[in-house]
Amino acid sequence: MQKLLGLGIIIICVFGGFVLASGRLIALWQPAELIIIFGAGMGAMVLAHPKTVLIDLKNQLADLFGKKTDRNATMKELLSVMHALLEMVRKQGMKAIDEHVESWQQSSFFLQYPKVHSDPVLIQFITDNFRMLSMGKITAHELENILEQEIIALEEDLLKPSEAMHTTGEAMPGFGILAAVMGIIITMSKLDGPLMAIGLHVGAALVGTFIGIFMCYCLFEPLSNALATKVSHKIKLLECVKSIMVSHVSGKSPILAVDAGRKLIDREAKPSFIEMEKWLTDKAA
Secondary structure, three states: OHHHHHHHHHHHHHHHHHHHOOOOHHHHOOHHHHHHHHHHHHHHHHHHOOHHHHHHHHHHHHHHOOOOOOHHHHHHHHHHHHHHHHHHHHHHOHHHHHHHHHOOOOOOOHHHOHHHHOOHHHHHHHHHHHHHHHOOOOOHHHHHHHHHHHHHHHHHHHOHHHHHHHHHHHHHHHHHHHHHHHHHHHHHOOOOOOHHHHHHHHHHHHHHHHHHHHHHHHHHHHHHHHHHHHHHHHHHHHHHHHHHHHHHHOOOOHHHHHHHHHOOOOOOOOOOHHHHHHHHHHHHO
16 A cells, blocks of 8 residues: 555656646657657566566565555564474474474464465475474584575575666666657658647657656666565564574573564564563463
8 A cells, every 4th residue: 555655646746746837748648659668678677587587576566566464463473483383392302393394385283374374485494494403413503504595595586576677777767768869860850840740759759758767766766675675574584583493403492582583573563572472372372
């Protein structure tokens, strides 16, 4: 909703200001300029990036404008999942969670936590690394290094759609100039015509420059930043899991290990220790 509100403010203010300045919106409707600029932008994006990045970009944009994610509820579920897993390990050993981490898609345990279960990056990070812990002894320092490198690799991969949007956005003013130059070329061939026709052609060429600048600074760049912010929220979840698992391997009790992860949560979604303890107690009960 907030993203749509921002988009609405941009459109109303830019085009409303144009109308208030006695501009005619019909003058901005130049299909040829739109085809050149959008076609060049989309073609460049397809040429520069692999298919997987384009698919991820589509999915991330759909997620961005989809139903807003309740970050507090997601964090609550994540802390509850990690605490429950560590309690099972404490009471019954690593073998107790084997069936859940090996087949998390059908696991009755993970199905109790739909927000965690529906996030493939998060759930695979949890299950893969619990599986690794069950395979042999590892020190906290070694585990921290392994998880840190994995998070860095995942972040780079998840940010590729945002970077693709950013790169294309940076190029849009250039594509606008391209369309404008082509419009001027057409205008030069009409110099022997009436002044009104020449003015219309020059105006159409300038619309190309406007569209390129508008697409860059009002759409592509803000969307790129919004996608990057969504990725940073996802990475924060992974860092929370990393801290909990490292604390567990260091010998901390489940509640203290989970609290180590809680401390990494940003202020917007961070619960107090008392709130977290109440969640975990209620869930255990």
